[in-house]
Amino acid sequence: MKCSKCRLKRLSKEFPLKAVSHLCKHIPTWCLECVITYLEDKAQSNNIVRPGCPECNVILTQKEIDYLTSFWKRASFKLDIPVFSREEVIEVANETGEFYVVLLNGQKYTFRLEEIRSVRALKIALMNKTAIESRKQKLIFKGVELNQGDKSIVNYGIHAGCHIQLVVILYSITKEVSVANLVFDLYWGYPITGRDYLDGTCLIYAGMSLWKKYDYSTKSYPEINYIKHSGDIMNDTNRRGHHRITIKLNQLPKEVSTLYFVLSAYNCPNIGHFVSPSFQLYDENSPQEQLCNYSIQTAANSQAVIGVTLQDRLKAYGKLLKLVFYPMGMPKIIVPLTEEF
Template identity: 45%
Template structure:
């Protein structure tokens, strides 16, 4: 079955299962990605179905965007390949689990690691294979399948087999990379997200925005950006605002957070980059960022090549998540629509990560 827009073979579950409106019978010929791309190009006050041109309300459009966000996060349709996308579903206990073929380990940015199931029957063996293929240390790997974190050993200290988690051939396993663990002993006084960028050639001034979202569990709490620089009631986190040098044609943002002073209900910090007027992050000259401890500025807690997301409007760079008495720093690198003018697409993308960190 081919999408009428991109002409690429798609699986049946990549097509809308029902019309966007009651009157439309054409949109089922679009794959989900092309449908949402069409809606994203339209004026938000005048949405219409790309098939029959019937008017759509904002709630309908948000519903389709959320469906694509969830599909893109789990399997990343844009990056995982045109075919061979398996559904992630619960395994019937009465069904024999196929252990011949490939399984797929997917990073948060959509990159996929192909693993021969017969070579890695246990969680321990899978971690070693990931280390061999991607140079990611075993202790930095957090693996999740169907919402359950994979553990190396059972209660009797024996190795846990993948089949015990219902993992079969063609399964997709989520991998989160823990870049750094901030223990209780080494509490960071000031966690600093430092962003620097050059103005695009065709702009006198333009902004590559650095933003920090704070969450309590899966609930958005507040943001820190060029406009919301601090809150008098909780001054543990602060945004520098726009620091511009028109002579050198560069801009700078700094977000500082005192992790040990954050309210106990704050569990996640998400650090985000987004283009203001320019169409993508790649329009800005030599952008650089670092996440560091202000007392040890030579130690970067998060590394990511911005060239990987040069074509994106926004990217969720990393997450700092509370884990008991410590904090873990995770690389994310997930691309998104939206920017500091409209954070809604970014918030929707973060919702798809619920429960992973």
């Protein structure tokens, strides 16, 4: 769930268990930390009136305020590793109980803290259960990647009941590869219902803000001559469609941080209705050297997916690429590519 106040994704247990006041007519959308911060700020002000619900302004009773404060003090998810003493870390390391690893499709695997001590051990256990190689596993907990193999998982703040996100890296290009003029070619066959479009879109972000969007309707911008979208290239005779996006990476503004290539079904319920959908990724200067040539199978049941994410390489002209499939509507986690995995 995302807190409507701090805008951070939180576990459901990080929200109040019930409405802040018995008079509230809404479900809580502020996380407990934001609610407590709000109440503390009100308590420190000179206003003698009891504070209200931060979302609907219903006045809280002292009993409701005391309940929220007590619940916050007893919350099990408040774990701040940097402020632990040496003795506290040792105590946490002896934790027991179940924790979970969740894939983006919602599939969940259960492990025990007393059996899985290190990040490396967790990756090996996941490989045994899922057949996903450890080097293709990206483990994320509260936005932090578990990338130190020998480090204890509890030292990342993981305890009983925690959920770790597993992102599967299907394809990666190492730092030895340099890309200047990137080409993303998307192909698809018409579904049995007839002509339809598997849209290829490029979303370009500067930090957290959308900088430009390129798709079938916005193929170019007058002031930008180094990025183009082909629009719909349809072959009704052979029942094939094609989208082509070209980007001169070394001409992108410095503030650009991330590129997303998104695939989405136009009329069909999901991507699986298209015949043999696939894409190619290559440097226009060396088209014979495919950076990636992939048939889209894992995304068949999704209406839209983020197919390729480019990040961090923008500091060095295309040296880092990674390919991950994200069903739209699921969490989309950006993970810097490391040489370690």
